[in-house]
Every structure is written in structure tokens, then in C-alpha cells.
Amino acid sequence: MIREGSWVNAVIDTADATRTPARPDLRKMALPLGPVAVFSASNFPFAFSTAGGDTASALAAGCTVVVKGHSAHQQTSQLVYEAIQKAIKSSGVPEFTMQHITGPGNLVGKALVQHPNITAVGFTGSFSGGTALVEYSSQREVPVPVFAEMSSINPVVFFPDALEKNGAQLAQTYAGSITLGMGQFCTNPGLLLAVKSPALDAFTGVLAEEIAKVAPAKMLHTGICRSFNEKLEEVLEHKDVQLVKQSAQAPAELEAYPTLAKVSGAAFLADAALKEEVFGPFSLLVECESKAELIKVLKSLKGQLTTTLMATAEDIKANQDLLDLQTTLAGRIILNGAPTGVEVCAAMVHGGPFPSTTDPRFTSVGSSAIQRWVRPVCFQGFTEEMLPAELKSANPLNIWRTVNNQFTQAPVSA
């Protein structure tokens, strides 16, 4: 699927004796960092767990992997690992290409991150979990890169003309996005922003009705559900927060209660607690008095995985400043769509400024996720026999390379 050679980033500058001093032959490519520790996500027992995106990208980079199975689905993790072991045996890959450990995160996780052979760490989970891993790494004699995808409330701005023209349809789309998978997506739209207007009231009315129609459903495990209930209760008990609507059906045990609440822009600005993620089928609508207040609200937000504009061409023309501001806020900027739904492809960015991740220069989804696990190595003055295939003059792998500042698949001429 990935066009061969892209992440290898083969670059060749051939020798040039006419320069002073003469330039030697320099050829660089990406090599694997080494063993990668992967902490599987609680909310994706398959796609971001034992055989998930972090593992796949680390293996693709040529790294071996040690997965710490998530305590919320240890048996699933073990089953997947056994399937991987079978694949390793039948395909003749070295036995310890991938290993699997379980146990309490604060003990096993710390020991794993601090093991001298580990060269990088991938994590998807809570802010406290991610920052703990960063701290463990910083205590090492040789600190290693920790890519942690942590938390995001994925603000969505509803622009006036869009609300006016398509309010009801937007409300239906967003009721679906807020409650998709009982809100257990990292890109769940937890924050809806707009300037007060009759069109916003109408939108809110339809959104409330749609939320009421969504039946509660079981969350992935007890821990996620308990955490959702606690945080939801905190928000709803906030003196400035007004409950708009919950599901018409009360939740059974371990089920989540789809919920919409609202708050004024001023109150939202006054309390940092309202900017924290409530992981589950919940969204907070912030009603701003003016565009100026909306800008203040956007500026008060921390780094995000995504931010969305629900806007007409008219809205965009009148609000270029808002678009520029949103671009600084997140790794993925969405126009007239829902942030839930993350395509695994080359152009995807599932990352963003802190604290959505620990390093905004990388993504954990899509083929570029591989780049977290490689380092460039330059071979100077090597003979053809010694060079790796990716860098041999004849280009036996037929990959795209940068040769003397030109992209090409052609061999290097002698």
C-alpha cells in the first residue's frame, strides 16, 4: 500500500572533486531505532492494541516490538499475541520479533520503558499515563523518544451562515458523531463552539432531540465507564453548566448516558476544568456572545488532535482569521465533516500540539507513523558492495530517491 521507499528517505549526494574541499560521496537512509515498547490503547482493543497501529508501524520500520497488553482487555491481547506467534512461526520471522507482557502499568510499564534495550515508546491513553512514561524515559541514562497520544476535545466551530442554512442537518450529523461507538474515539467532538443566534438555538433544539433518540449502550470496559460517569457528573454539577438533553432511555449498568450540555463563553473561559476531556458520548456546547469571545475561547484551548469548521463559502470568506487560528490548534483541520473516522493513509495526521500528543512533529496513524521509529544514517565514502540495497547506485529496489537534489528512480550514473 505504501509506495516503497517513501519512509526510507534515501538521499544521495555524489562525490564532487571540483569543490573546495572536495565533497565525499554521501548517502543516507532511515534505519530502525531498535526495540520499541508499545502500550496498547484501552479504547481500541484491536486497531490500536496488540496488533494495532503502533505495533504495525514499528515492525514496518524494522524495529522489534514489546507490547504491554492493556489491563482492560488482557485476554483479548493474549489471544491476539498467540495469533501473532503462530504467524511468526509459520513465516520464519525471528522468534522474538514481537513479545508481549502484562501486569500493572506503574510497575511493568516503568520497567519496560526503562529497560536499556528499549529505544522508543508508543502510547495511546490518558494524559497522566502518557506524561508518566515521558518521566520514566527522562530518568534513563539514555532517554528515548516517547510518542504518547493523550487527550483531545476536538473543538468544532459552527459558523453563522452554516447554522442558518443547514442547522438541522448539522445537528443530525453531530448527534451521530458525538455518540459514535459511545463516544470512545480519541477524535470524539467534545466541544461545540458558536456565537449565539436564533439559528444556534434551532440547531441546539434539533441536536437535543437527536441525542435523546440515541439509546445508551455498554462501554468497552468498567474503567472507561466509571471514569465517564465521574467526569460527566463533575461537569453537570458545575454551577455554570446547563444540561441540555440526555438519552430518553436511562442507562443500565456499564452503559453510557449520551449527554449534551451547554455553557456561556465567559464561564468556559473562567474555568480550566471545563477544557478537560470527558471521554464518552458527551459534548459541551459553548455559546459565545460574539466572534471576539469565540476567538478568546479558541485561544484558551490546549493542543488538539483535530478541529473542525462547519462553514459555508460565505462563512470562510468572512472568517479567515478563525481558520488561521484553528490551523495552529490541531494536527487535522476538517471542513464540513465529523472528526470521528480516521483513515489509515499517507495523508492522515493523527497527532497534534501538546497535550494531544507529546510531539506535534509525528502522527500515530497513517504510513508516516513509521517515521517515529527510524533515524537517518549517512554512509560516507562507502563502496558499492558495502552500501545497503536502498543506496546502491544501480537502485536495485527501484525506489524513489533524492539524487543530487532531484527526485528520481534512475540509477546513479558513474
Next chain:
Amino acid sequence: MIREGSWVNAVIDTADATRTPARPDLRKMALPLGPVAVFSASNFPFAFSTAGGDTASALAAGCTVVVKGHSAHQQTSQLVYEAIQKAIKSSGVPEFTMQHITGPGNLVGKALVQHPNITAVGFTGSFSGGTALVEYSSQREVPVPVFAEMSSINPVVFFPDALEKNGAQLAQTYAGSITLGMGQFCTNPGLLLAVKSPALDAFTGVLAEEIAKVAPAKMLHTGICRSFNEKLEEVLEHKDVQLVKQSAQAPAELEAYPTLAKVSGAAFLADAALKEEVFGPFSLLVECESKAELIKVLKSLKGQLTTTLMATAEDIKANQDLLDLQTTLAGRIILNGAPTGVEVCAAMVHGGPFPSTTDPRFTSVGSSAIQRWVRPVCFQGFTEEMLPAELKSANPLNIWRTVNNQFTQAPVSA
């Protein structure tokens, strides 16, 4: 010089309604992180200082820059900054594209790294300086990437057949490399490794004669010279270290004393202090009893900017294991050359595993240095008018892009 578009990494995956769920239009490119704090190097008052590599790469990324002038050459730094200010005025670039501050590193440097507007840090200097900046960043509410290039002893392995056939010539090359610029290069070969043999003795004899011929010369400033003298004294007082030769001419004040010393492999392995950088015209020859001991010595080393093999085709054939080991050790692997001399080009890697730098995934020299200061941003479902020029379907900038997994300069077909 840089082929336009390479660091921008424009990637386009067009909408695909035939997939389930439908894939939206996704287009990503690199955008500047924001203001970058640059700490200029003491050892390169021009090439890696105020208007040096870190500043140039940050500006090329589209970031603004605040340079902390090095205390060892504050007036040079100020003069260069004034020239830059003139250029900013005459070219109509925004006034504060670049700013310059001076003062003690522990106060001004800390305040700079912890300023909320700073989004990344570039540093070249000591291990203690670099790790202090990392610590300052970790104390921020929003930690930022710190790329610090810190220390490296750049081990050179002299293989038996090469010593046998070209010993005298290698000695001449290395006497030059060790004392080039009075040893004030990050890539100065501070460690020479070989297995004992009569050919090694002959090589050492010639190297000693050549070192004796190199006249002492002034170092860049008092601090560097004082530090060199202190560390040199420490090494030469070490009970297991034997002085081989110093310059035939004694150094005057502020001049460095070109020096070669040697130690056994066993003694080198026994004391971590011998693995520290002595920044100046000094090299330590480690005489190993056997190839097995040489491997132990290589495995005991920390991460390096460079490592070099002085080897014939015969040597390489017999020592593939050593080559593999050296490749894990550094960012640049040199065959039959000297590590001093760093070409500014696309294939260069001036970086390496910790503690040579804080992040082995980047380089501070060459066009890839730009990648330290950018983050990918994905625009989903954007209209042509809203897309940046780099991502518009027509490709008005005529850059190379990855479109639906193919490298191309062609426009995106509708």
C-alpha cells in the same frame, strides 16, 4: 539549493466514495512550529552561531527565531545580528522575524526556553548545557522539542590490513584531522581504536612524529582553552594512560597543546571517565588485545555523531560484524576518510544517538535540519480556494508531491 518542496512533504489522498466508509479528501503538508529559540555554539562563531545552521533552518521552515548570543563571542554575535537587521529592513521582512538576546545562560537561557511563545529549541554545546535546556523545557506547561547537539568522541577503527598496507599515510591524515582548527570540531576524532600489532606500532610512531610537528595555536576563547587544559591534565594523570607525544613546541597562553596518548583496551573498559570528550587537539589511542576486546570497547561507547572505519576491502570482508556494530553507534559512518569536514547538503547527517544529540531522528546540518522545526497538518475536505498553494490540485508551485501514493509533479486530476 534545496529542491523545492522536499521538506514540505506534501501528501494528497483524494476522496474515494467507493470505500466504506467513504474516504474524504485528505491533504497534508508541513507547517512551521512557531518561534524557535536558538543557542549559538561556542566553537563556530559564524557557521553555527547567530546566523548559523540552526537559525537558517528555522527561518527556512517559516519559523521566527530568537537567538541567545554565546557569551564567548557576544560582540561578534551582536555585529552579525545588526547585519541581519539591515537585511530584514532592506528586504521588507517583518521586523521581529529574528531577535537577539544576551546574558547568562542559566538565567536568560532558562527564561527563553520557558517563554510560552517558544515552540522549539536548537542548541549546540556541552552535555550539561543541552540537558539543562531539556530540563527547562520539561518544566513548561507545554513542553517543546529540544534538539541539542552535545558531545561526541567520534571513534575511528583502524583495521589490520589497512594499518599493514597504508599505516604511514593514515597517520598523516589523522594527525591533520585531530589538530584541524585546534581540534575544535564536534566531529574531531578523539578516540582511535585498533588491535595491537607491529603495524599499529609503526602507525603510532608516524602519528606521534606528525603530532610533534603541529605547532600549538590559539583556541577560540579562554573558556574552551581552560576546559581543554583541565580535561587534558585529568586524562594524562590517569594511572593507565600513557602520553605518546605532544607538539615539539610548548603552547603559549590560550594556545592548545596538540597531544596523543594511549591506553589499553582493558583500562579503557574499566573507567567511564576515559569515554568523555576532551574538546581540543587531543586523541586517545586504545590498544586492544584482540578483536573480541575491540568489540567490547565499541559496545561500551555512548552514542556518537560519527564513527569511522579505516579499512581495506579485505578488512571489510573479514569484519562485517564490526561494521554492523559501528552503524548502530552513530549518525554518520565514514569509510576511509576523516570525520572532520561536514558538508551542508541533503544527504548529510550531523546527529546521532544520545548523548551526541537529544534525538537521533534529526540532523542539525544539511537541508533535513529544517524538519526539526515543522509539524504535519492535514486539511480534510477543504475547498480549492481554502487550500494552501502547496496542496492545490493544480500544483501552482510545481513541487513534487505524493498523490494517491505516487510521487509526482502532475496536477491532481479532477
